[in-house]
Amino acid sequence: MKTFEYVRPASVSDAVAAAAQPGAAYLAAGTNLLDLMKGGVSRPNRLVDVTHLPGLDRIERLADGSVRIGALVRNADLAHDAEFAKSYPAIAEALLSGASAQLRNAATVGGNLLQRTRCAYFYDTASRCNKRAPGSGCDARLGENRMHAVLGWSEACIATHPSDFCVPLAALDAVVEIEGRAGRREVALEEFHRLPGENPERDSTLEPGELIVAVRLPAAARDFAGHARYLKVRERTSYAFAVVSAAAALRIDAGKIADARLALGGVAAKPWRARAAEKLLAGHAPDATVFRRAAEAALADAKPSGDNAFKIELAQRVLVRALTLAAAGTPKRIPALPASPFSSAIGSVA
Amino acid sequence: MNHSISLTVNGVRRDIELDDPRVTLLDLLRERLQLTGTKKGCDRGQCGACTILIDGRRINSCLALAVSHDGADIQTIEGVARGDQLHPLQAAFIAHDGFQCGFCTPGQIMSAIGLMNEGQAGDDPERIREGMSGNLCRCGAYSGITDAVLEVQTGLVEAKQRRSA
Numbered sequence: 001m002k003t004f005e006y007v008r009p010a011s012v013s014d015a016v017a018a019a020a021q022p023g024a025a026y027l028a029a030g031t032n033l034l035d036l037m038k039g040g041v042s043r044p045n046r047l048v049d050v051t052h053l054p055g056l057d058r059i060e061r062l063a064d065g066s067v068r069i070g071a072l073v074r075n076a077d078l079a080h081d082a083e084f085a086k087s088y089p090a091i092a093e094a095l096l097s098g099a100s101a102q103l104r105n106a107a108t109v110g111g112n113l114l115q116r117t118r119c120a121y122f123y124d125t126a127s128r129c130n131k132r133a134p135g136s137g138c139d140a141r142l143g144e145n146r147m148h149a150v151l152g153w154s155e156a157c158i159a160t161h162p163s164d165f166c167v168p169l170a171a172l173d174a175v176v177e178i179e180g181r182a183g184r185r186e187v188a189l190e191e192f193h194r195l196p197g198e199n200p201e202r203d204s205t206l207e208p209g210e211l212i213v214a215v216r217l218p219a220a221a222r223d224f225a226g227h228a229r230y231l232k233v234r235e236r237t238s239y240a241f242a243v244v245s246a247a248a249a250l251r252i253d254a255g256k257i258a259d260a261r262l263a264l265g266g267v268a269a270k271p272w273r274a275r276a277a278e279k280l281l282a283g284h285a286p287d288a289t290v291f292r293r294a295a296e297a298a299l300a301d302a303k304p305s306g307d308n309a310f311k312i313e314l315a316q317r318v319l320v321r322a323l324t325l326a327a328a329g330t331p332k333r334i335p336a337l338p339a340s341p342f343s344s345a346i347g348s349v350a
Numbered sequence: 351m352n353h354s355i356s357l358t359v360n361g362v363r364r365d366i367e368l369d370d371p372r373v374t375l376l377d378l379l380r381e382r383l384q385l386t387g388t389k390k391g392c393d394r395g396q397c398g399a400c401t402i403l404i405d406g407r408r409i410n411s412c413l414a415l416a417v418s419h420d421g422a423d424i425q426t427i428e429g430v431a432r433g434d435q436l437h438p439l440q441a442a443f444i445a446h447d448g449f450q451c452g453f454c455t456p457g458q459i460m461s462a463i464g465l466m467n468e469g470q471a472g473d474d475p476e477r478i479r480e481g482m483s484g485n486l487c488r489c490g491a492y493s494g495i496t497d498a499v500l501e502v503q504t505g506l507v508e509a510k511q512r513r514s515a
Contacts, residue, residue, distance in 0.1 A: 006353065006371035006417050027418060034374075034413045035394050047371070049418050076407075080470065100484025101468070102461065103395060105407045106414070238483035336476035 001037045005046040012053060012179050012213060019048045020181060020209045026050050028072065029106040031099075032115040040125050041132055042116075051108075056213060059084060065219025068177075071110030071212045075165065076101070078109060088221060089330045090168040090228035090247050097232045097339035098164040100239045110212035112165045113176065113192065117203045117269045119148060119159040130156045131200040145306030147243065150315070151299075152268040157200030158305035161193055161270050164339070168230055168247035170271035171263035172221040180210040189215070193270030203269070224249035224261060228330055231322040232265070232339040233314065242266035244315045245339070248322035250286065257281045257290075262298065262323075267315055274298035277319070286327035288320065295319035355420040359383060360429025368417055375419060376400045376411040379426060387427035387456045391486070398485030401457040401464070402426050408464025410484075427456035430463070438505070439463060442498035450489035461485045462499045466506065473504040 009015040019026055025044035027033060028051055036042035050056070056072040059081055067087070069078060075095050078084060085092035099107065121127040121140045128137035140148060140158055148158040166189065174189040193204050206212070232245035245265035251258045260281040262274040277294035284290040295316035302312045321341065335343035353368045364383065376393070379385040379402070388411060391399030395413040402411045403425040430437045439459050442448070449455045461482060471477040478499050479492075487495065 001372050003370065003372060005351070006415075008418075027415070029413075030415060030418070031395060031410070031413050034415065038394065047415075049415075051418055076468075080468075100398065101465065101481055102398060102401055102408050102410045102484045103413075105464070106409045238480050336474055337480055 002040070002043045002045075004044055006049065007046060008049045008052055010053075012056075012211065015048055015050050015053060016179055016181055016209060016211055018046070019211065021046065022208070024048055024209070026114075026211060028108040028111040029074075030111075031103050031107045032111065036116065036123075039123055041123060050211065062216075065222070067217050069109050069215045069217075071108060071214055073109045074105060075099075075107045075109070075112060076104040079104070085334065087225055088168070088172065088217060088228070089225060089334070090230045090249055090326075091165065091172070091217075093334050093338045094164040094168050094230040094232075094245075094247065096334060097230065097245075109165075109215055112163055113189075113212060113215070114204065114206070115163060117159050117161045117193070117196075117200075120144065122159060131159060131196075131203075134199070134201045141306065143306075146308045146310070147241075147266075148305050148308055149268050150302040150304055150308055150311045151264075151272055152195040152270070153305045154196045154198065154200070156198055157196035157269065159196075159200070159269060160266050161203075161268070162241045162266075163271065164230065164232060164242065164245060164265060166193070166271040167245055167263045167265040168228070168249070169215065169217075170273045171247040171249055171261040172224065173218055173261075174221075175216045175218070176212055177214040177216060178206065178210050179213045180207060184213075186216075189271070190273050196269050200269075223251050223259070226330055227252055227326045229322055229325040230339045231318055231325060231341060233318055233341060237337060237340060237342060244311055244318045246315070246318045246322040248319070248326040250281075250323070250326050252286065252327070256283060256285050260294075260323075262294070262319065264298065264315055264319070267302070267311060274319070276300070281323075286323070288324070291320045291323040292316070294323070353417045355417060357416075357419065357421070358423045359385070360425060366416070371415065371417045373416045374412055375402065375414040375416050375422075375424070378416045379411065379424075385426050385428050388460075389453055389456055391454070391457075396486070397454070397457075398461055399454050399457040401460040401485065403460060403464055403467075406464075406467050408461050408467075425460070425463075427460055430459065437463075438502045439498065442501045443495070446494045446498040446501065447491065448494040448498040449487070449491050454485060454487045454489075458482070458485050458487065458495055462495075462502075465499065466503065471503060473500060473507045475500055478503065
């Protein structure tokens with residue numbers, strides 16, 4: 001690991017000032033950053049430790065019915081906050097399906113958004129990677145790429161964003177609160193992460209030196225609490241990234257879908273909101289036919305980036321299954337195996 | 351530049367001068383405090399051998415910079431037994447053959463204590479297995495590990511039921 005200067009600011013404004021210089025990086029739990037630094041993939045010359053900043057570790061219910069989650073709230077604390085989990089069950093389930101208990105105890109909300117969009121070639125400093133070394137090429141494009149993107153990818157980069165948490169956040173219209181030298185701004189989570197295009201070295205729309213201070217969910221996100229699920233297909237039952245995942249949230253009124261929210265994980269460089277599919281569902285009774293039509297619409301623009309054509313059909317099936325589970329109703333308690341298609345709490349495998 | 355931090359490790363306050371900000375809690379425990387019970391497996395947050403408790407919560411000490419944890423209350427495997435009296439989980443791991451080579455065992459036990467502190471798994475074997483998925487065992491002693499944790503958890507659940515009856 002390259003050495004660095006360690007600074008511990010006392011306030012958000014001090015932190016933003018300390019991170020203004022080129023090569024500076026914010027340190028929260030470090031569960032992704034330290035891993036990347038140990039491998040020589042990330043090489044910051046200054047770490048600005050934000051973990052001691054006051055006031056960023058709270059979950060606040062605001063007067064307008066929205067909820068504001070401080071950037072330093074730990075993933076496990078958010079998932080196990082009983083009121084939060086009841087209001088936003090798909091988010092709690094997604095959080096608990098991610099990483100391991102040890103990592104969830106450390107990893108923060110802001111850090112989860114900023115974990116790198118990555119693949120094995122990004123981690124391997126002997127490989128060419130446009131994200132790690134801009135302009136060097138992409139060894140994933142003709143390499144081992146069955147886990148890679150099928151939506152929104154470019155010739156420069158085909159990596160996927162690994163977050164589970166961000167998938168239901170995108171579906172439920174979360175907003176990211178950002179502090180920078182020019183003051184505070186907000187951006188929809190759906191617009192927060194970038195597609196690679198010609199500049200895959202930039203994962204997000206965050207400008208250098210900007211700090212995430214909170215993630216906010218609008219009041220309307222709670223209207224889906226009765227029919228909200230996250231489903232994640234992975235190559236082992238626990239502690240693995242998604243091959244494909246989906247968040248599905250429905251508002252059902254008099255036997256018909258009044259409103260739907262859908263997003264996919266594991267398919268693109270960002271959590272993939274499926275708005276066309278949402279529109280298609282509205283007004284219909286929840287059944288397999290309309291679910292399949294919605295799933296086909298969600299993947300209409302998908303194309304393989306390598307040996308991953310299977311993901312296009314898989315993503316459609318995961319969407320249908322997530323919609324079926326959501327329509328059946330949110331379980332009283334998060335299943336023993338969160339988001340797993342093998343979970344005993346949701347009956348037999350379809 | 352040196353950084354002064356103070357930690358409480360197994361109930362004892364330690365004031366430490368760090369001459370390098372790159373030192374992880376894992377390396378600090380093993381190389382500076384000679385507490386080598388906490389193991390370095392992958393050093394990348396994937397195997398769980400380095401699991402310790404900070405303020406009662408289990409974390410991977412390999413992915414925690416010491417300098418960032420000034421003031422932390424740390425418990426390691428060395429702080430688990432009371433003299434010669436084993437922690438119930440230590441005794442249960444022996445009774446159920448919850449190990450073969452033993453390298454992952456300190457991390458498994460610290461993780462299981464963390465799991466109990468979290469209070470989410472109860473006596474459900476499926477929730478225990480899921481909750482322990484951040485600890486790998488290369489010898490494959492998983493069934494013994496689950497049985498050991500389950501036995502201690504079942505005892506706790508029954509004791510709680512007796513108290514509320």
